[in-house]
Amino acid sequence: MASYDFDRATAVTSAGEGRFVGAVSPDWTIGAGPNGGYMVSIALSALARTLPQPDPFAITAHFVSRAAFSPVEIPVEVVRLGRGLSTGVARLEQEGRTKVHVTATFGDLDTMDGPTIVQGEAPAIEPLEECVPASRRKFSPFTERFDLRLTPDSAAWAKGRPTGVPEVAGWIRFADGREPDAASLAQFADAFPPTAFNLFEGVGWVPTIELTVHVRARPAPGWLRCRFRTRFVTRGYLEEDGEIWDAAGRLVALSRQMARVNVPA
């Protein structure tokens, strides 16, 4: 039995050739539904058991309808098996309808070779002790799964003073001591409050339409340093661009999501 919340909540069981079953746990509720990164992580569990390579390199997820807190069937298709990279599709289905459609290309992070050139720097954010522990919100058990420390500016919206700068940054780790790994980076890419909270007052829900995560390295144990930014809101649609850096100071993942912001009239 898995010892950590994340592993238990994303575990899947084989239900025959190309088919897994899992369950959407209410412990990962944020607002009225399950967190998107959590849903993607369930799909990745099924793909990890299907494809020969161990690590998700490029993950794309389309969120097509809201999932219920109930069992989920996960048909998995292999798109291509390769020596270096393999690609598969996992759908999270409930009552025969797809809720999240995930395609991922897996590889082995240990066998990557080639030049490394870093032209961006780790986000210059306040040290951990100057950051604000994110409140564990009522009706949002998801917030209890993490130890999340937001930079003071990122947390401004929570005091009713949105900064007008659509950025959230800070430090994160699982609350129960599970260390980050390649398989959990999609979860961390969708665990911070939406950038839109600092842009508009009273934003309740920012549903993700599509989430892409590109994994670059296996994270070192310890805190992850993250920053999510929005530059363009176009008639209600926005991007959230994320960077995830590990405790050793390396970029471990880039993320981008397209979401819709619902602003009270």
Added chain:
Amino acid sequence: MASYDFDRATAVTSAGEGRFVGAVSPDWTIGAGPNGGYMVSIALSALARTLPQPDPFAITAHFVSRAAFSPVEIPVEVVRLGRGLSTGVARLEQEGRTKVHVTATFGDLDTMDGPTIVQGEAPAIEPLEECVPASRRKFSPFTERFDLRLTPDSAAWAKGRPTGVPEVAGWIRFADGREPDAASLAQFADAFPPTAFNLFEGVGWVPTIELTVHVRARPAPGWLRCRFRTRFVTRGYLEEDGEIWDAAGRLVALSRQMARVNVPA
């Protein structure tokens, strides 16, 4: 019969329920294979004929093996039909094997509503007349499909003097006068030379692993102003982040690809 190269080369014919056929045209060859954005555009043609909404909003494509210049079969699956947004999958198959796997969420750009906030500016690049017409390269008929003008810095690699700055920017339109539209933005997102050409000498091939395009608006007629940037090369893997702006000065699409750079030893 479609009057423009792009429409002819991306046209598909119904081959029964959930199935289309097309052809990968050698006119869109870049280096040794068909251009990736072109392949995605064939898939989008099939999806546009399958889903009720007219415009691709969020497109994700995994390039799993190189396509041949031959007919292509395109099985299409509807993932979800919605009133506002619908999602489908189109696979480009040759000899029963998937070459490109495309998932796209379609909507109607004319019915988007919500706030618009632009915190980024259109790339500050040289005016058209100071840019360098991209050479039409031997063995790369793809380069003849476009009128592409690179900023002087972007074109530096072509003179054997890579700038070391992994950025390419400039102006682009179809060579035959076809105006840009939402359906062709995925093509424009993959029509510039790779940023890696300005980073390493002798880079021959930068295969895309995954390409995501988020469409924000229908482009106005005329030139598109584009910039593609890389910040992180990690053991041979890099991102290329693109912005596409139209002649009316509006952001019309964001793109990101994860690619592998092969540097001569």
